[in-house]
Amino acid sequence: MSAALAIIAAYLLGSVPFAMISAKLFGLADPRTYGSGNPGATNVLRSGNKKAALFTLIGDALKGWAAVFAAQQFGLSDTVIGLVALAVFFGHLFPVFLRFKGGKGVATGAGVLLALDPLLGLAVLATWLFIAFACRYSSAAAVVAAALAPVYSALGHGGGGHLAVVGIIAIALIAKHWQNIQRLLAGQESKIGSKKKKA
Template sequence: MSSAILVTHTVLLALLAYLCGSCLGAVWLCRLNSLPDPRLRGSFNPGFSNMLRLYGKRLALATLAFDAGKAVPALWLAKGGGLPAWAQGVVGLGVLLGHSYPLWHRWRGGKAVASAFGVLLMLTPKVALLCAACWALLAWRIRTAAIASLASALLAPLASVWLAREYVWVVIVFALLVVLRHVWSIQRMGRGEELSLDDGKLRRREE
């Protein structure tokens, strides 16, 4: 494959990835169920943890599956087309940027944790599963999704050195994006205002 063809394929697939990533599972599921936009309540994030707090496990798990699964089409084509690791990374980044800054939702997206899991699951399954286990363990013990997400993001590059060396720089870029998307959460934690995963149980009981 010539350099020009490689670049063209990468750009087109990255565009497809961005458009797929721009479809926010939380927002679509809330519309289908006639529920308020999750970006207007709780932590204001259209992701798994806020959906769990606001609307319970069923919609939260559906959101997780949706946001992780939207990485599949473009990355399946990228891997099937034999694109090198860096090009696959560009396509994966398209998914994360789409979720973080979605065209369809006025650029108001999420923190890209579930989408990053989906991308890593396609590119480096072992790293993805290790980070998911880290997230689940910390979320269960600490009950704060932001801490679990940040720890998993920091673990990912270290795990890739061990399990997927060809994707190390790709994973570093993904991790940096996830950390940057958590800046407000870090500030809230510093003020002691970050929401716990248990806050939703109390809110739903009051309602």
């Protein structure tokens, strides 16, 4: 029963839409109406309000970290902790509060990885930052970081630990960025900091 409650609570926490909360707090338009239409930090940044984007980024990352950290503190098994990690991540991707149309999971996934394995999380964040600063494409940075996350996990734990969980998160992240990948290949993807346009 405690395992089931933890998984449900993690999903509901993951469903909390910080992009929407940020829009309300900072008096911005609904982030689903401009840019990529994605309720996430990168799209909120297109509003031109860096504080709102930072609030969204921290909120989305924190909920991923908090769910896994809480499960660890309650002494739940590694299997349940892995399920909690997936529940909070997929809660962000498919939030009940937004009719199951959520963000792409980059910040929440990073928060989850930081809680599961701080070194893994930092390695993935460093990869994202390097690619993002090099090419200015958030989507490209996310895809590369996601693809390398299972590799880092395997190198660090020899295939043990939460490799399966990391792999599932990586596949889901790349899948959620499929349209971005198509735009990147067509040379039509927006760069970080580009101004908003109607979705």
